[in-house]
Amino acid sequence: MTTRDDIHELLPFLANDTLEGEERRAAEAAVAEDPELQTELAALRAVRETMRAEDAYSPGEMGLARLMRDVEAEAPQAAAPPRSGRVLAWQAAAAVLLVAVIGQGAFLMRGGGDMAEAPQPEGYSLAGAGAEAPFTVAIAPDTPERALRALLLEAGVEVTGGPSALGLYQLAPVEGVTPDEARGILEASDIVEDLTLNQ
Amino acid sequence: MDPHAQTLSQVAHGDKKALAALYRALEKPVYRFIHSRLNDPFESSDVLHDVFMEVWRSAARFEGRSKVQTWIFGIAYRKVIDLHRKRGRQDVTDDIPEQVDDSPDAETCVAAGQEAEHVRHCLETLKDDHRTAISLAFYEDMTYAEIAEVAGVPEGTVKTRVFHAKKLLMRCLSGRIERRVPA
Numbered sequence: 001m002t003t004r005d006d007i008h009e010l011l012p013f014l015a016n017d018t019l020e021g022e023e024r025r026a027a028e029a030a031v032a033e034d035p036e037l038q039t040e041l042a043a044l045r046a047v048r049e050t051m052r053a054e055d056a057y058s059p060g061e062m063g064l065a066r067l068m069r070d071v072e073a074e075a076p077q078a079a080a081p082p083r084s085g086r087v088l089a090w091q092a093a094a095a096v097l098l099v100a101v102i103g104q105g106a107f108l109m110r111g112g113g114d115m116a117e118a119p120q121p122e123g124y125s126l127a128g129a130g131a132e133a134p135f136t137v138a139i140a141p142d143t144p145e146r147a148l149r150a151l152l153l154e155a156g157v158e159v160t161g162g163p164s165a166l167g168l169y170q171l172a173p174v175e176g177v178t179p180d181e182a183r184g185i186l187e188a189s190d191i192v193e194d195l196t197l198n199q
Numbered sequence: 200m201d202p203h204a205q206t207l208s209q210v211a212h213g214d215k216k217a218l219a220a221l222y223r224a225l226e227k228p229v230y231r232f233i234h235s236r237l238n239d240p241f242e243s244s245d246v247l248h249d250v251f252m253e254v255w256r257s258a259a260r261f262e263g264r265s266k267v268q269t270w271i272f273g274i275a276y277r278k279v280i281d282l283h284r285k286r287g288r289q290d291v292t293d294d295i296p297e298q299v300d301d302s303p304d305a306e307t308c309v310a311a312g313q314e315a316e317h318v319r320h321c322l323e324t325l326k327d328d329h330r331t332a333i334s335l336a337f338y339e340d341m342t343y344a345e346i347a348e349v350a351g352v353p354e355g356t357v358k359t360r361v362f363h364a365k366k367l368l369m370r371c372l373s374g375r376i377e378r379r380v381p382a
Contacts, residue, residue: 046312047318
């Protein structure tokens, strides 16, 4: 037998639509004949909808780059592929993030100290790794990570090198994006302080 | 059918591409869950990183008795508890919230529940156990059995936690409207 207290306990799971079988039938029947439960269910559904509609930040690709670097560092030495002389795009992207969020928190600082020296991860790289970099750019020093990531995505470019001692980065368009398209977006951006075309 | 079972099996065999795929599929909800409990983006990012490192190290030990997503949320749940312990922060578990006789006005709660600022504020007033239960129920649409697996407690405990969380949330939302707190 299902008591009123039981129904109150089940109501959130009716709101998220995960109740099944007898419990669902009992909860639905109780709600159908009780206006107070109907209003409470409506309130719970409103809360759920509001929570799910919130746009959540997450570390995204930068977090993945950090993960891959540490996974690679854990791999047995024998399994590690020969070290490439070139900084791969994923490593550099994480390095950009490191610089971009300096002063905002510690997690990337702790995660990125030896990034340029990290071995190349097996089986994981960004699409533009190995491409020529037509642009050298200077990013505004206080740029938040989210803004930088949004610009890279909007312009369709990846970091293929840097930062240099002067804080400059090499950017290359990803497959399907022309240099002119990328350049137009980069030049229009407030966070790009300087853009130079590489010869 | 668990949509992530095959991918985790590949991770267990040392497939880094599979790990990247699993990360991309679950990073956002797992991060959101961690952040809902820590309310600090940088600490939450560290914990997320630790979670997926553990997935990488422990994938071979996954026995398939739960969904992969539930297993990973369980790792995240324990990582946050470990962090709280290191900080010396101890939320009292399962104590009954103070009893209040006046019931919140449900109609008012419907209106307040549509305002993100009210909902965010009221979620933050909940204790970790209560916030965890309501977050998993409403962000991730988990069943109470799945939440019980994540938290490692009996199903009845989850129902009780969600019940109290709901009650406190409704009281808080109703109070915000009655006090005319701007959304």
